[in-house]
Amino acid sequence: MNNLSQILLVTILSVMLCACDLSISNSHSSNQNNSGKLNAGAGAPTFEAGDCNANTAGVNWDALMDKNCPRLSDYNLFKLASDPTAQPNSGGVPYDLSVQLFTDYATKYRFVFIPENVKANFNESEVLDFPVGTVLVKTFAMPENTAFRDGPELIIETRLLIHRPHGWVALPYYWNPDDNGTDAELAALGVDIPNMSTIHNGANLAFTYTVPDWTACTSCHAKLSSGVSTFIPIGPKARYLNKDYTYDNSYTVNQLMRWAEGDILEGLPVDTTTVMETIQFNDSLVVSALTNDELNDAAKAYLDINCAHCHRSELTLGEGYSGPAGSSGLQVEYNREYAADPTKFGTCKVAVAGGAVDYPYDVIPTDAARSYLLFRMNTNDPRHRMPELGRATVHQEGVELIEAWINNLPVASCSPQ
Amino acid sequence: MKKIMHASLIIFVTALTLIVSCKVEDGEDGAPGADGAPGQDGNIGDAILTTSGFALPSDAIFIAPNANDGDNITDAINLAIFDAFTAGNSGGTFVLPKGSFVVDDTITITNGNGLTLTGYGINETKLDFTSATSSDDAIRFEGGIDITIRDFGVYEAKKNGIKVVGANGVHITYSATVWEGELNNSNGAYGLYPLNSTNVLIENSFARGSADAGIYVGQSSNIVVRRNVAKENVAGIEIENSFNADVYDNLAIGNTGGILTFDLPGLTQAFGGNVRIFDNQIYANNAENFAGGGAVSIVPPGTGLLVFATSNVEIFHNEFKDNETSSVEIASYFLSDDDVASYVVGDGSGNYEATMANGWSPLVKNVYLHNNTVQRSGGNPRGVLISDIVAGYTLMKGETMPAVLYGGIGQVLDDVGAIAGFGLVPVTSAASERAAAASIDLSYDGYSASEQICASNNFNQNSAADSIDFPDVNIGQVYTFDPTTPDLASDVLQGNTVLAVCTQTRLPIARVTFKSKVYGCAGDDLSAPSCSL
Numbered sequence: 044m045n046n047l048s049q050i051l052l053v054t055i056l057s058v059m060l061c062a063c064d065l066s067i068s069n070s071h072s073s074n075q076n077n078s079g080k081l082n083a084g085a086g087a088p089t090f091e092a093g094d095c096n097a098n099t100a101g102v103n104w105d106a107l108m109d110k111n112c113p114r115l116s117d118y119n120l121f122k123l124a125s126d127p128t129a130q131p132n133s134g135g136v137p138y139d140l141s142v143q144l145f146t147d148y149a150t151k152y153r154f155v156f157i158p159e160n161v162k163a164n165f166n167e168s169e170v171l172d173f174p175v176g177t178v179l180v181k182t183f184a185m186p187e188n189t190a191f192r193d194g195p196e197l198i199i200e201t202r203l204l205i206h207r208p209h210g211w212v213a214l215p216y217y218w219n220p221d222d223n224g225t226d227a228e229l230a231a232l233g234v235d236i237p238n239m240s241t242i243h244n245g246a247n248l249a250f251t252y253t254v255p256d257w258t259a260c261t262s263c264h265a266k267l268s269s270g271v272s273t274f275i276p277i278g279p280k281a282r283y284l285n286k287d288y289t290y291d292n293s294y295t296v297n298q299l300m301r302w303a304e305g306d307i308l309e310g311l312p313v314d315t316t317t318v319m320e321t322i323q324f325n326d327s328l329v330v331s332a333l334t335n336d337e338l339n340d341a342a343k344a345y346l347d348i349n350c351a352h353c354h355r356s357e358l359t360l361g362e363g364y365s366g367p368a369g370s371s372g373l374q375v376e377y378n379r380e381y382a383a384d385p386t387k388f389g390t391c392k393v394a395v396a397g398g399a400v401d402y403p404y405d406v407i408p409t410d411a412a413r414s415y416l417l418f419r420m421n422t423n424d425p426r427h428r429m430p431e432l433g434r435a436t437v438h439q440e441g442v443e444l445i446e447a448w449i450n451n452l453p454v455a456s457c458s459p460q
Numbered sequence: 461m462k463k464i465m466h467a468s469l470i471i472f473v474t475a476l477t478l479i480v481s482c483k484v485e486d487g488e489d490g491a492p493g494a495d496g497a498p499g500q501d502g503n504i505g506d507a508i509l510t511t512s513g514f515a516l517p518s519d520a521i522f523i524a525p526n527a528n529d530g531d532n533i534t535d536a537i538n539l540a541i542f543d544a545f546t547a548g549n550s551g552g553t554f555v556l557p558k559g560s561f562v563v564d565d566t567i568t569i570t571n572g573n574g575l576t577l578t579g580y581g582i583n584e585t586k587l588d589f590t591s592a593t594s595s596d597d598a599i600r601f602e603g604g605i606d607i608t609i610r611d612f613g614v615y616e617a618k619k620n621g622i623k624v625v626g627a628n629g630v631h632i633t634y635s636a637t638v639w640e641g642e643l644n645n646s647n648g649a650y651g652l653y654p655l656n657s658t659n660v661l662i663e664n665s666f667a668r669g670s671a672d673a674g675i676y677v678g679q680s681s682n683i684v685v686r687r688n689v690a691k692e693n694v695a696g697i698e699i700e701n702s703f704n705a706d707v708y709d710n711l712a713i714g715n716t717g718g719i720l721t722f723d724l725p726g727l728t729q730a731f732g733g734n735v736r737i738f739d740n741q742i743y744a745n746n747a748e749n750f751a752g753g754g755a756v757s758i759v760p761p762g763t764g765l766l767v768f769a770t771s772n773v774e775i776f777h778n779e780f781k782d783n784e785t786s787s788v789e790i791a792s793y794f795l796s797d798d799d800v801a802s803y804v805v806g807d808g809s810g811n812y813e814a815t816m817a818n819g820w821s822p823l824v825k826n827v828y829l830h831n832n833t834v835q836r837s838g839g840n841p842r843g844v845l846i847s848d849i850v851a852g853y854t855l856m857k858g859e860t861m862p863a864v865l866y867g868g869i870g871q872v873l874d875d876v877g878a879i880a881g882f883g884l885v886p887v888t889s890a891a892s893e894r895a896a897a898a899s900i901d902l903s904y905d906g907y908s909a910s911e912q913i914c915a916s917n918n919f920n921q922n923s924a925a926d927s928i929d930f931p932d933v934n935i936g937q938v939y940t941f942d943p944t945t946p947d948l949a950s951d952v953l954q955g956n957t958v959l960a961v962c963t964q965t966r967l968p969i970a971r972v973t974f975k976s977k978v979y980g981c982a983g984d985d986l987s988a989p990s991c992s993l
Binding site: 383 | 626755
């Protein structure tokens with residue numbers, strides 16, 4: 044779809060847009076100290092005009108705040124510009140999630156950068172309340188073989204979610220092979236990468252990987268109220284961060300507790316056992332070995348992270364707010380009780396928009412094979428595929444999980460007699 | 461043709477030059493324009509007009525103005541949006557080029573504010589999504605205030621044509637969504653598709669070939685749909701779970717069902733109402749149902765108009781011709797799901813208890829059908845959903861299929877107190893307020909006079925010759941008022957004894973407020989003939 048020369052054109056034009064307002068940004072010293080503060084010496088935005096070419100010792104906060112820089116390295120987020128998977132500059136903290144969005148079996152490297160002297164606020168149900176200046180960085184890499192995620196991989200793209208004074212913005216950067224892995228370039232128009240492949244469970248998967256275009260970001264990253272779409276992050280919710288993480292290959296500790304102790308999170312309940320927590324789902328989880336409760340938990344967590352950024356409405360999002368697919372009637376947030384209204388999870392619900400012959404309801408308890416929701420997860424036909432964006436392959440393990448969940452649900456009126 | 465394009469290009473270049481110089485007086489602030497009178501756009505005399513007469517403003521953003529027919533302009537569109545929005549301009553006029561172009565990915569526009577997306581005319585600018593591989597909707601607006609979509613056509617979208625979700629103020633005019641060729645379920649779903657929006661005006665537009673609804677407005681309020689053509693879709697025009705809609709002066713032809721109003725269970729906006737459908741031409745909606753599934757797959761081919769579980773609907777001065785099953789079908793949700801016992805259990809576990817708590821009701825109340833004309837209705841009645849009913853009327857009773865068919869089971873059950881338990885479901889205060897504001901009665905205590913289905917002054921328009929093939933022009937009711945003897949009642953259209961020959965209070969006029977101007981029968985169409993009916 045997208046011709047690389049046109050991407051470069053965007054880049055050039057974007058730079059021209061920015062070029063009107065040149066000034067030199069402050070540099071920040073990046074004193075490393077061992078006080079335990081995770082972002083000690085990280086510096087912070089001055090909210091003066093940023094400069095993509097500023098030579099900052101640490102993170103180029105000012106450019107992050109008001110420039111869409113042509114190259115990822117312009118923001119100086121990592122010690123090695125060529126490696127977005129490790130060694131963040133000060134202010135950057137790696138993290139992962141207990142359950143993650145499926146993106147064609149890609150490995151994801153996540154970092155949160157929080158300026159010095161500000162903190163995120165704890166939120167029980169929604170994404171943590173990150174202060175202005177925060178940058179969420181996620182790099183997508185395709186492993187040669189999904190069984191060896193520490194083995195060889197192709198770094199594809201790095202997405203930034205930046206909390207600017209006027210709200211969150213997303214910038215996608217593409218590791219163009221022409222640059223030989225030295226840097227990534229702003230790819231506002233997205234990129235289709237044919238001939239992507241990985242070995243999964245011994246089988247070679249070949250597909251076209253899509254780096255989404257800039258305008259597509261809000262298709263997932265949004266909450267809607269009357270006339271207004273507000274950009275929001277999705278992943279870093281307490282329930283997904285509430286797990287152990289091994290820092291620097293050396294010590295292992297709960298991420299939320301580390302963030303709190305490291306002074307980038309406040310408001311974490313003293314009794315951390317009260318913080319919502321999900322089962323950890325990954326492709327090696329043996330679905331058939333799960334207890335009933337574990338299966339329900341895993342399925343709800345999976346549906347939440349893969350579907351509920353769109354398929355959600357009100358609840359803890361706020362009155363009058365919904366996700367981009369809040370109108371569909373299918374609402375599958377993790378913190379929504381299934382039993383309170385099974386229809387919200389698709390049980391015996393006719394598809395409002397869409398539908399397919401042979402799949403009369405979204406979810407037919409005990410009959411996954413005729414459930415439209417599972418069909419949509421299990422097809423690549425763009426007319427029916429769910430999620431709409433972000434995958435060109437079927438997530439076999441996700442399908443297996445949701446299939447088991449549907450077949451294990453309590454019988455409902457639309458179930459086979 | 462080439463000459464015309466050339467001339468407009470010159471004007472375009474001139475306009476660009478003006479933008480670049482930045483200091484040109486555009487007259488907007490009341491200062492004299494470049495060559496215009498005070499307070500007027502200086503370029504008005506030279507402005508490029510679309511075929512519908514829309515003058516492209518001098519500061520319009522021209523997308524790929526030099527593109528040739530067949531060029532892929534996906535990136536040019538996305539680039540224009542990216543550049544404008546990242547520069548803080550979310551309210552510009554974006555002009556798609558003249559010609560027929562390939563677009564192979566979804567175009568998403570978020571939080572447009574006064575934004576216009578225009579081409580050069582409904583037949584002058586065509587976007588062809590045939591080659592899209594990763595896209596679903598062709599064009600999608602998310603959020604936004606006072607968005608204008610005009611003067612272009614979207615062809616062969618993979619899923620939906622032009623979707624607008626969560627906007628306040630949507631004006632779609634002289635636009636088309638088309639799936640060409642054979643009608644089948646591989647065509648896309650919705651054509652023109654505003655959802656979860658307020659102040660929706662769709663006019664002068666065209667939808668063809670949708671395997672769901674050609675023109676669809678869902679979970680919205682303050683809606684005017686007028687002067688459109690919906691041809692050969694499963695549902696021509698559909699209003700779903702929406703409040704305050706006026707659907708008038710449209711042509712619905714060759715669809716499976718011409719015009720539909722549905723209230724479906726389980727949606728965020730749980731119910732709608734106050735839908736007025738009037739002065740439409742509803743002709744020969746006889747396409748076999750080619751939906752791939754979903755709610756519209758139940759629509760019987762040959763349906764002129766279908767009211768399905770929506771209350772407060774006024775249907776008047778429509779002209780029904782050549783619809784082969786029934787011109788008007790009115791039904792409660794029990795037509796689709798007759799497992800009455802499963803609806804409400806009482807402990808919240810019934811299939812519809814949660815949605816009923818949000819105000820949804822399976823009943824259809826206060827439908828007022830008046831001054832419609834019917835010609836050659838019921839020539840080949842069919843449809844899986846109503847095959848028993850069709851057989852009952854045509855084979856057992858030996859009549860022409862009723863021109864107006866009322867599925868009265870819901871009313872019967874309500875009148876005899878069989879579903880009084882539904883009334884015990886606690887309705888949220890928000891839903892109660894909304895129902896009260898729209899004068900919708902959510903009770904289950906039998907149909908009062910104001911809840912009746914009324915039919916009066918509807919006319920048999922058959923000629924003497926028509927009457928040979930269509931001897932009966934009837935109103936029929938499935939289920940008489942004695943629930944122990946379900947029967948297929950029928951009587952003549954005018955002065956029938958099946959439905960109450962009564963009148964209901966006229967429903968309020970729907971008002972669309974767009975850019976501070978009121979549209980519809982209480983606004984710009986105040987003196988239009990349709991609005992005096």
